[in-house]
Amino acid sequence: MAFEGLSSKLQSTFKKLTGKGKLSEKDVKNAMREVRLALLEADVNFKVVRELVKKISERAVGQEIMQSLTPGQQVIKIVNEELTALMGGTYSKINLAPTPPTVIMMVGLQGAGKTTTAGKLGGYFKKEGKSPLLVACDIYRPAAIRQLQVVGQQLSIPVFEMGKDDPVNIAKKAIAHAKDEDYDIVIIDTAGRLHINEELMDELKNIQNAVNPHEILLVVDAMTGQDAVNVAESFNEKLGIDGVVLTKLDGDTRGGAALSVKAVTGKPIKFAGMGEKLTDLEIFHPDRMASRILGMGDVLSLIEKAQANIDAEKAMELEKKLRSQQFTLDDFLEQLQQVKKMGPLSDIIGMIPGLNPSKLAGVDLDDRQIVRTEAIIQSMTKEERQNPNIINASRRKRIAKGSGTTIQDVNRLLKSFNEFRKMMKKMSGMEKSIRRGRFKFPF
Amino acid sequence: MDNKKNRKKGFFSRLVEGLDKARKGFTDRVDELIKYYREIDDDFFEELEEILITADVGVNTTMEIVDELREQVKEEKIGDAEKIRNLLKEKIIAILADEDDFEVKTPAVFLVVGVNGVGKTTTIGKLANLYKNQGKSVLMAAGDTFRAAAADQLKIWGERTGVQVISQMEGSDPAAVIFDAVQAARSRNVDVLLCDTAGRLHSKKNLMKELEKINRVLDREYPDAHKEVLLVLDATTGQNAVSQAKLFKETVGVTGIVLTKLDGTAKGGIIIAVKSELDVPIRFIGVGEQVDDLQAFVPEDFVDALFGDDK
Numbered sequence: 160m161a162f163e164g165l166s167s168k169l170q171s172t173f174k175k176l177t178g179k180g181k182l183s184e185k186d187v188k189n190a191m192r193e194v195r196l197a198l199l200e201a202d203v204n205f206k207v208v209r210e211l212v213k214k215i216s217e218r219a220v221g222q223e224i225m226q227s228l229t230p231g232q233q234v235i236k237i238v239n240e241e242l243t244a245l246m247g248g249t250y251s252k253i254n255l256a257p258t259p260p261t262v263i264m265m266v267g268l269q270g271a272g273k274t275t276t277a278g279k280l281g282g283y284f285k286k287e288g289k290s291p292l293l294v295a296c297d298i299y300r301p302a303a304i305r306q307l308q309v310v311g312q313q314l315s316i317p318v319f320e321m322g323k324d325d326p327v328n329i330a331k332k333a334i335a336h337a338k339d340e341d342y343d344i345v346i347i348d349t350a351g352r353l354h355i356n357e358e359l360m361d362e363l364k365n366i367q368n369a370v371n372p373h374e375i376l377l378v379v380d381a382m383t384g385q386d387a388v389n390v391a392e393s394f395n396e397k398l399g400i401d402g403v404v405l406t407k408l409d410g411d412t413r414g415g416a417a418l419s420v421k422a423v424t425g426k427p428i429k430f431a432g433m434g435e436k437l438t439d440l441e442i443f444h445p446d447r448m449a450s451r452i453l454g455m456g457d458v459l460s461l462i463e464k465a466q467a468n469i470d471a472e473k474a475m476e477l478e479k480k481l482r483s484q485q486f487t488l489d490d491f492l493e494q495l496q497q498v499k500k501m502g503p504l505s506d507i508i509g510m511i512p513g514l515n516p517s518k519l520a521g522v523d524l525d526d527r528q529i530v531r532t533e534a535i536i537q538s539m540t541k542e543e544r545q546n547p548n549i550i551n552a553s554r555r556k557r558i559a560k561g562s563g564t565t566i567q568d569v570n571r572l573l574k575s576f577n578e579f580r581k582m583m584k585k586m587s588g589m590e591k592s593i594r595r596g597r598f599k600f601p602f
Numbered sequence: 603m604d605n606k607k608n609r610k611k612g613f614f615s616r617l618v619e620g621l622d623k624a625r626k627g628f629t630d631r632v633d634e635l636i637k638y639y640r641e642i643d644d645d646f647f648e649e650l651e652e653i654l655i656t657a658d659v660g661v662n663t664t665m666e667i668v669d670e671l672r673e674q675v676k677e678e679k680i681g682d683a684e685k686i687r688n689l690l691k692e693k694i695i696a697i698l699a700d701e702d703d704f705e706v707k708t709p710a711v712f713l714v715v716g717v718n719g720v721g722k723t724t725t726i727g728k729l730a731n732l733y734k735n736q737g738k739s740v741l742m743a744a745g746d747t748f749r750a751a752a753a754d755q756l757k758i759w760g761e762r763t764g765v766q767v768i769s770q771m772e773g774s775d776p777a778a779v780i781f782d783a784v785q786a787a788r789s790r791n792v793d794v795l796l797c798d799t800a801g802r803l804h805s806k807k808n809l810m811k812e813l814e815k816i817n818r819v820l821d822r823e824y825p826d827a828h829k830e831v832l833l834v835l836d837a838t839t840g841q842n843a844v845s846q847a848k849l850f851k852e853t854v855g856v857t858g859i860v861l862t863k864l865d866g867t868a869k870g871g872i873i874i875a876v877k878s879e880l881d882v883p884i885r886f887i888g889v890g891e892q893v894d895d896l897q898a899f900v901p902e903d904f905v906d907a908l909f910g911d912d913k
Binding site for chain 1: 652655656657658660661662717718719720721748749750751752754755757758759772803804805806809836838839840841842843845863865866867868869872891
C-alpha cells in the first residue's frame with residue numbers, strides 16, 4: 160500500500176529542508192503535501208483534510224524550529240498537536256441521569272455494530288455496579304431481537320422485547336418497566352438505517368421524543384470512508400447525538416473516520432470496540448488516535464524523544480561534560496540505554512533527520528551490539544567507568560569474562576570510546592551537530 | 603419500508619435508483635466542473651482528483667488514473683472537457699471490466715466471507731433467492747456459529763426464500779457445519795450450496811486460520827463442485843477495503859467481490875482501487891434491503907450510473 164512508502168517520502172522531503180531557523184512557506188507546503196496524503200489514505204474526509212491543512216499551514220509558517228528537529232518534523236509535530244487537540248484531549252464519560260434510569264439510545268448504519276456494542280456497554284455498566292436493561296427496538300433485521308437476547312444471556316443482563324411491535328411503543332414500555340423494576344441504565348438498541356432514509360430517521364426521532372434519552376450514541380465503523388461525514392452530519396442534525404462509539408478498531412484500519420466524525424459533529428468519541436468478545440469495549444483515548452490516523456508513529460516518537468531527551472538543560476550538561484573531557488563510560492551507558500528505548504537500531508537510524516536510509520542499506524546494524532556494549536560497561540567497577548585508563552590486561556580479562564564477551568570486544572569498546580571522546584573534544588559544540596543531524600554513534 | 607414501492611421495476615431502473623443518491627453529488631460536481639472550466643489546466647485535473655478521492659477511490663489509484671489521463675490529454679491534444687470526462691469514464695470502466703463472464707456451473711458451492719457487518723448473511727439470502735428463481739435447487743449453510751443468532755437470521759432468510767438451512771449449535775465448529783452441509787448437498791443433489799461464515803477482521807490471524815480450514819474442508823469434501831469464494835465489501839468502507847481484499851485473497855483465494863450498501867450516499871469508489879490493485883472481479887452489487895436487491899455487476903452501468911449518464 161501507499162502507506163509503506165510514506166516514511167521514506169517524508170525523509171526525502173525533510174532532507175532538502177535541514178538546518179534552517181524558521182519554517183518557511185515552502186517548508187510547510189512540502190511537508191503538508193505528505194500530511195495531506197497521509198490523512199486521505201487514512202480516510203479522513205477530504206474537506207476536513209483541506210481545512211486542517213489550511214489551519215496548520217497558517218500556524219506553522221514562521222515558527223521557530225526546535226534545535227533537534229528538521230523543519231519537516233517540526234511541521235509534523237504541529238500537525239500532531241492540532242490533531243490531538245481536535246480529537247479532544249481527555250476521554251468523555253457517559254452522561255448519567257441525576258435520577259435513574261439513565262436512558263441510552265444506540266443509533267447508526269447497518270452493520271456498524273450497534274447490537275454488539277449495546278451488549279458490551281451493558282456489560283461495562285454492570286461491572287461498574289449498575290443494573291442495566293437492554294431494549295430490543297430493531298424490529299426489522301431478521302433475528303436482531305434474538306441476537307440481543309443471546310448477548311444479554313451471555314452477560315446475564317435482562318432484555319426487554321415486545322416482538323415486532325412499534326419501536327416507539329417498545330421504548331416507552333421499556334422505560335416504564337425499568338422504573339418499576341429499579342433498573343438504573345436502559346440501553347435501547349435500534350435498527351440500522353441509512354441516514355437518507357427519512358421514514359426510518361423519523362422513527363428514531365419519535366423514539367427520542369417519546370423517551371427523552373440522556374445520551375444518544377452514534378455507532379460508527381472505524382473503517383468507514385469519506386461518507387462518514389455525511390452519516391455523522393445527518394444523524395447529528397436529526398437527533399443531536401451526544402457521543403460516538405467507534406467499532407472494529409481492533410483491525411488494521413487507520414480510522415480517519417474518527418477525525419471526520421469529530422470534526423463535523425464536535426461530539427466526543429466515548430468508547431472504542433476493540434474485539435470480538437463482549438468485554439472488548441474500551442474507553443476511547445483521543446491522543447492515541449491522532450498518531451494512528453497520521454500514521455507517522457515513527458516520526459512522532461522521534462519528535463517526542465527528541466523533546467524529552469535533548470531538552471536544553473540536559474544537552475548543556477552533556478556538552479559541558481564532553482568539552483571538559485568528563486564524559487565517562489557511565490554517561491555513555493546512559494546514552495546507550497536512551498537509544499535502546501527508542502527501538503531497534505535500524506529504525507532509529509532511519510529516523511534520524513538528514514540521514515539517507517537507502518545509503519544505509521548495506522550497513523549491518525546489530526542490536527545485539529548495544530546489548531554487548533552494555534554488558535561490558537556493566538561489568539566494570541565504578542572506578543573503571545570513571546577512569547577507563549586504569550583498565551589493564553587483567554582487568555580486561557575480568558570484564559570480558561563477566562560480560563560474556565572476549566578481550567577483543569572490550570578492547571574495541573575502549574578504543575572507540577576514546578575516539579569518541581577525542582571527536583567530541585574537536586567539536587566546537589554539540590548543538591550544531593544535533594541540529595544538522597550528524598549524530599555519530601561510537602560503535 | 604419505502605423500497606417496497608420499487609419492487610416491480612426493472613433491473614436497470616432499480617440499479618439507477620439505488621445508485622441515484624450516490625451518483626448525485628458525484629455527477630453534479632463533474633458537470634459543474636466541466637461547465638466551469640473552459641480551459642484544461644492543472645486546476646482542472648486537481649479537481650478531478652478531488653472528486654475521485656471523495657468517492658473513496660483512494661489517493662494512489664486516483665493519482666494513477668488522473669496522471670494517465672493527463673498524459674493522454676497532452677499527447678492527443680484534447681481541449682474539450684466533455685471528451686476528457688468520457689475518457690475518465692472509459693478508464694474507470696477498463697479497470698472494472700472483467701474478461702470472462704460469470705457463469706455458475708452446477709453443482710456449485712459459494713463460500714461467502716468478509717469482515718463484520720458488511721452484509722454477508724443478507725447477501726446469501728439474496729443469492730439464494732436469485733438462484734432459486736433461476737430454477738436451481740439451493741441449500742444454505744449457517745457457518746457463522748460465532749455471532750449471536752446468526753443462524754436464526756439465516757433461517758429467516760430461508761423461510762423468505764423457501765430454501766433449507768443446515769445449521770448446528772451456536773459455538774460449534776464452523777468447519778463441521780460446512781462438512782455437514784456438503785454431505786447434505788451431495789445426497790440431495792443440490793445445484794448451489796451457499797456457505798455463510800462469521801464476520802472476521804482480516805488482521806486476526808486465528809480467525810483467518812479458521813477460515814482457511816473451512817476452505818480446506820470444501821476443497822477436500824466437494825472437489826467436483828464449482829467453487830466460488832465471494833468477498834463481501836461494504837461500499838461505506840474506505841481504504842481499508844484494499845487491505846481486506848488482499849488478506850482474504852491470500853487466505854482463501856477470493857474469486858469474486860460483492861459490493862453491498864450502495865443505496866446510501868457512499869459511492870463505493872473503493873472497488874476501483876480494489877480491482878486495480880488485486881484484479882479480483884466484482885460480481886454483484888447490493889442496492890437495498892429487499893430480497894431481490896442484488897444485481898449482477900455491470901461496469902458500464904455502474905460507471906454510467908455514477909456519472910449520471912443512464913437514461
